[in-house]
Amino acid sequence: MTHAIQIEGLTKTYGDFIAVDSLSLNISRNSFVGFLGPNGAGKSTTIKMLTNLTAATSGKAFLNGIDVVKDPKTALSEVGTVVETPEFYPYLTPDKSLEYIAKLRGMKQADIPSRTKEVLDLVKMSHEHDMKIGKFSKGMKQRVALAQALMFEPSIIILDEPTSGLDPRGMVEVREVLLDLKKQDLTIFMSSHLLNEVQGLCDSVSMMNHGKLLLNKSIDELKKGLEFTRIQVDTIKHIDEATKIRLSEIPGVGGVEMSNANQIIIEFKGGPEDRNGLLKTIDSELKVTSFFEHGNPLESMYMGLIKESR
Amino acid sequence: MTTREDTPSDIQQVCIVTRYEIEKHMQSRAFIGIMALVSLVLVLLTVIRPILGLDFSSDPASFVGDYVSWVEILVLIGAVAFASGALSSEFEKRTGLLMFPQPIKRETYLIGKYLSALVVIAAALGVYYIAVSVLSLAITGGVPATIMLSFGFAMIYAMAACAVAFLFSSILKTNTASIVAMVLVFMMVFSIVGGLLSMSNIDPFFMPSNAAGVISYSLEDPYPVSSTTQMGQNMSMTTYVPSELNATLMLLGWAIGSLVVAVVAFKRRQF
Numbered sequence: 067m068t069h070a071i072q073i074e075g076l077t078k079t080y081g082d083f084i085a086v087d088s089l090s091l092n093i094s095r096n097s098f099v100g101f102l103g104p105n106g107a108g109k110s111t112t113i114k115m116l117t118n119l120t121a122a123t124s125g126k127a128f129l130n131g132i133d134v135v136k137d138p139k140t141a142l143s144e145v146g147t148v149v150e151t152p153e154f155y156p157y158l159t160p161d162k163s164l165e166y167i168a169k170l171r172g173m174k175q176a177d178i179p180s181r182t183k184e185v186l187d188l189v190k191m192s193h194e195h196d197m198k199i200g201k202f203s204k205g206m207k208q209r210v211a212l213a214q215a216l217m218f219e220p221s222i223i224i225l226d227e228p229t230s231g232l233d234p235r236g237m238v239e240v241r242e243v244l245l246d247l248k249k250q251d252l253t254i255f256m257s258s259h260l261l262n263e264v265q266g267l268c269d270s271v272s273m274m275n276h277g278k279l280l281l282n283k284s285i286d287e288l289k290k291g292l293e294f295t296r297i298q299v300d301t302i303k304h305i306d307e308a309t310k311i312r313l314s315e316i317p318g319v320g321g322v323e324m325s326n327a328n329q330i331i332i333e334f335k336g337g338p339e340d341r342n343g344l345l346k347t348i349d350s351e352l353k354v355t356s357f358f359e360h361g362n363p364l365e366s367m368y369m370g371l372i373k374e375s376r
Numbered sequence: 377m378t379t380r381e382d383t384p385s386d387i388q389q390v391c392i393v394t395r396y397e398i399e400k401h402m403q404s405r406a407f408i409g410i411m412a413l414v415s416l417v418l419v420l421l422t423v424i425r426p427i428l429g430l431d432f433s434s435d436p437a438s439f440v441g442d443y444v445s446w447v448e449i450l451v452l453i454g455a456v457a458f459a460s461g462a463l464s465s466e467f468e469k470r471t472g473l474l475m476f477p478q479p480i481k482r483e484t485y486l487i488g489k490y491l492s493a494l495v496v497i498a499a500a501l502g503v504y505y506i507a508v509s510v511l512s513l514a515i516t517g518g519v520p521a522t523i524m525l526s527f528g529f530a531m532i533y534a535m536a537a538c539a540v541a542f543l544f545s546s547i548l549k550t551n552t553a554s555i556v557a558m559v560l561v562f563m564m565v566f567s568i569v570g571g572l573l574s575m576s577n578i579d580p581f582f583m584p585s586n587a588a589g590v591i592s593y594s595l596e597d598p599y600p601v602s603s604t605t606q607m608g609q610n611m612s613m614t615t616y617v618p619s620e621l622n623a624t625l626m627l628l629g630w631a632i633g634s635l636v637v638a639v640v641a642f643k644r645r646q647f
């Protein structure tokens with residue numbers, strides 16, 4: 067089986083409500099996939115079915131080729147997870163909690179202390195290794211949760227909103243850890259609401275709404291698929307209405323919006339050469355101080371797809 | 377990296393869960409609380425009697441019996457403290473989000489937790505029985521041989537009480553609901569129903585509270601028998617004494633039956 071995660075017709079119903087509707091999705095090995103969708107789309111339910119937290123109504127989900135619906139113990143043996151913000155037993159320390167989980171997974175006693183130190187260093191929690199977790203903040207617990215998911219060097223990591231509840235510094239630190247993991251021989255499947263986070267970390271994106279899969283594409287394909295990119299241009303000279311109309315007539319320009327007298331947003335369609343041409347044209351007329359892609363292309367795609375699926 | 381071949385067997389995982397759950401309990405406030413309670417009962421029973429000018433019994437079995445009559449309540453408090461929230465807290469406090477995605481079957485996890493609750497209760501009762509033995513030796517000059525038997529029956533009662541607590545914990549949403557259900561059922565429902573059945577001269581042999589009488593009865597030599605007391609002209613009340621075998625079978629029945637239902641409910645329960 068070539069896919070690390072293979073989902074076939076996975077369905078979850080609560081009475082008449084269909085939370086996940088015949089979802090089929092394949093996640094390739096060594097890929098970092100962002101799982102997107104609005105609240106209530108079915109992302110968390112899908113992740114909970116993949117991680118033995120919720121039983122599927124029907125369908126199959128294979129982790130490393132083993133059906134997690136039928137045999138969760140074997141299927142989850144090489145899978146690390148952080149689902150929502152899990153809690154730890156308050157009276158145990160990070161050292162003890164990681165040791166507990168490592169033992170359940172069959173790690174050798176001799177390897178546990180060094181690996182515990184390694185993963186706690188990675189999530190910047192090594193100073194708190196012998197403190198009781200009950201005293202930790204939500205962010206600290208989330209980092210220990212990430213450490214437990216990495217403890218036994220899994221081949222698949224499933225993350226549900228891993229930066230949720232973290233302060234900005236904590237978010238950056240967790241993202242750094244995830245970027246490090248991306249370089250390793252790992253498959254990461256991560257749900258998130260943060261489109262910038264997904265665009266910065268993931269190779270590809272799966273999007274769902276109303277329990278159905280809307281899209282499953284690589285980030286590069288998504289970017290290519292976008293008709294226009296939004297470019298923000300800051301200038302020294304003031305921009306007037308006449309200049310704005312002139313700019314909108316340049317080939318490839320779909321629209322021009324004035325933010326203020328020295329700033330415009332241009333919707334532009336074209337390759338690097340065309341973009342360079344646009345820059346030269348504006349610079350010769352208005353003296354450009356900055357010229358960069360504005361906003362998140364994933365955001366435009368996301369909003370478009372969600373609107374369509376309503 | 378660990379692989380699926382490294383994952384321990386179910387039995388090994390039961391031992392791992394039991395070990396770490398015991399460690400967790402030993403560091404909890406509940407454990408400090410039950411040890412404080414054990415000490416309090418011992419101190420009160422030993423100190424108040426001389427203060428009130430009452431003599432201790434010179435018969436070791438009778439002396440120990442005064443202390444052992446409190447064991448039933450200590451077992452129930454232990455079951456409430458260590459078993460009532462064992463499963464519901466996994467959902468209520470969200471520790472299940474950490475534990476259930478691990479490669480372990482829910483039934484394995486439940487059995488490990490159940491055994492750990494029994495071990496911790498055994499430790500508290502062990503301290504109590506040892507202290508009572510020492511006091512008996514010091515005050516009466518002897519210890520009844522049947523004290524070990526009484527301890528054994530107390531543990532069988534603990535098995536039943538913890539299993540019922542696990543059953544409530546597997547189906548009720550919160551720790552509080554589970555604790556309230558346990559207290560209501562054992563302290564009120566069983567007592568009221570048991571009393572009414574005795575007044576109607578029906579043997580409440582199937583009630584765990586009736587079977588738990590064996591903890592104290594086993595100290596007596598000869599073993600007591602059921603007796604009927606006349607209460608007024610047309611009314612009598614029978615004190616039903618369960619035989620050791622019947623009491624054991626009944627308590628084990630409650631333990632196994634409740635555990636089976638708890639396993640089924642816990643496996644079906646979802647986040």
